[in-house]
Amino acid sequence: MSNNNENHSQQNVDTGVSALMNRISNTFNNEKISAIINVTNVMADAIFIVNAQGVFESVNPIAAKYFNVPADSLIGKKWQYFLQEQYRDDYEYMFNSWNNNYQTPLNHGPKEVKVIKANGNFLDVELSISCLPTAITGNIPLFICIMHDISKHVKKYKELEALAKLDHLTGVANRCTLEKTMIKNWQECLTNKQPLSFILIDIDFFKQFNDSFGHVKGDKCLQMVARTIENCLPSNECLVARYGGEEFAVVLPRAHISNAEMIAKRIQEKILNINFRDIGLPANVKISVSQGLACEYGVQYRTSEALICAADTALYRAKSEGRNKLCII
């Protein structure tokens, strides 16, 4: 890419007149192609034309803006090199196949790809490629490529995708993410014959907390509990999720029961030590949690649901045995 970029200068980006410069009209002197190019040069879409080798023959001003270089500096270069590496080979292959067999249709897209701008940044675009009719090109194989900037949509999509995975109040994973994570880890645990531990955590007497201090403080308490659990997890592959109202779940891939027990005890202790003065409550306000822990290692449970059920049974026992307790099944 550096070779392609060496003449690129952001300051020199030409969005107008030089875009009219193009090899096709000069080289082929074809009126029909010139007419097409003249049209593309005034269009609001990003359009460029490449030959059978994928070499830029014409670049309209909007396309030049997308690449962030003057249009004429692109002419004669291979357009594939202005794509993120992962897409480059696909298009190289596509053009090679077409060159080896002209019968192979080369109409393609629209497809999401990433274009490399002169400053090294990527631009998300939707790209379509169409073979110009030979009646127009006079048997010269030429391809018209149209790009749409979809970077705003991609950014928004990523934001929404991230939000859809999280619990809105606490910012930890939501139930849907938990289920997906469990399915994935369950498979890995069976395939690799590794342990998988699962903890269910329920805040004790949380109704009393809400009744005493109100739901707004209750919400803040849930957020603090979520952060506390999160901070007790040993690695990024572990997951904390909001399981229900005042219940949280922890997935511990590759954690044996003794390891998971240590983590659960740490969670217990850290939650007992949460300081609610930060949310304007008296220093003596304390909460505790009850926990149920189950671990799959070997073939104890037939499904991930069975593992969750076992942790739930252990949690029920912790509650019935007086709360502020960890039960292991």
Ligand SMILES: Nc1nc2c(ncn2[C@@H]2O[C@H](COP(=O)(O)OP(=O)(O)OP(=O)(O)O)[C@@H](O)[C@H]2O)c(=O)[nH]1
């Ligand atoms: N503030 C707040 N409270 C919630 C939320 N979700 C559930 N709750 C409350 O959590 C409380 C759960 O009450 P219970 O199921 O009786 O449980 P508990 O009082 O913790 O009692 P034990 O679990 O038996 O120790 C209820 O008061 C719910 O209103 C929430 O998002 N915010």
